[in-house]
Amino acid sequence: MKKPPFYKSVQFTIKGLLWILRNERNFQIEIFGLIINLFLIVFFGLDPFETCLILITSFIVLITETVNTCIEKICDYIQPEFDQRIGIIKDLAGGAVLLSVIVSICVGTLVYWPYLKLFLY
Ligand SMILES: Nc1ncnc2c1ncn2[C@@H]1O[C@H](COP(=O)(O)OP(=O)(O)OP(=O)(O)O)[C@@H](O)[C@H]1O
Numbered sequence: 270m271k272k273p274p275f276y277k278s279v280q281f282t283i284k285g286l287l288w289i290l291r292n293e294r295n296f297q298i299e300i301f302g303l304i305i306n307l308f309l310i311v312f313f314g315l316d317p318f319e320t321c322l323i324l325i326t327s328f329i330v331l332i333t334e335t336v337n338t339c340i341e342k343i344c345d346y347i348q349p350e351f352d353q354r355i356g357i358i359k360d361l362a363g364g365a366v367l368l369s370v371i372v373s374i375c376v377g378t379l380v381y382w383p384y385l386k387l388f389l390y
Pocket of ligand 1: 341348350363
């Protein structure tokens with residue numbers, strides 16, 4: 270198959286991201302989380318290092334969710350019936366999302382806590 274031009278490849282990837290945004294509830298929730306983080310970054314005036322930490326961990330969650338959805342789609346395509354091996358593959362992919370969410374909560378707590386303390390007391 271002939272390789273599409275670069276701008277076409279970019280169009281395909283944007284199509285993929287729009288698809289996941291329209292169809293996957295977890296991805297929508299995580300995008301909402303990113304929007305809240307963007308608001309908090311501006312509200313608390315985080316420094317560049319803290320901003321990078323929050324953005325990197327937020328995007329790691331979105332990336333793992335995208336890969337998880339991709340793995341689920343492949344699994345459903347190759348084995349629509351119940352299969353224990355498919356079950357463990359999907360559980361592992363879901364586990365990767367959970368790990369990324371845990372690290373983003375830890376980083377978020379460490380970064381925001383000093384600002385929250387100042388804001389509350
Ligand atoms: N074909 C299958 N065979 C065996 N177990 C399956 C199969 N499909 C799904 N499962 C089990 O059900 C769980 C949920 O799978 P499903 O495809 O519904 O993902 P989901 O609910 O959309 O997950 P996520 O919230 O991560 O998007 C899997 O983690 C797995 O344990």
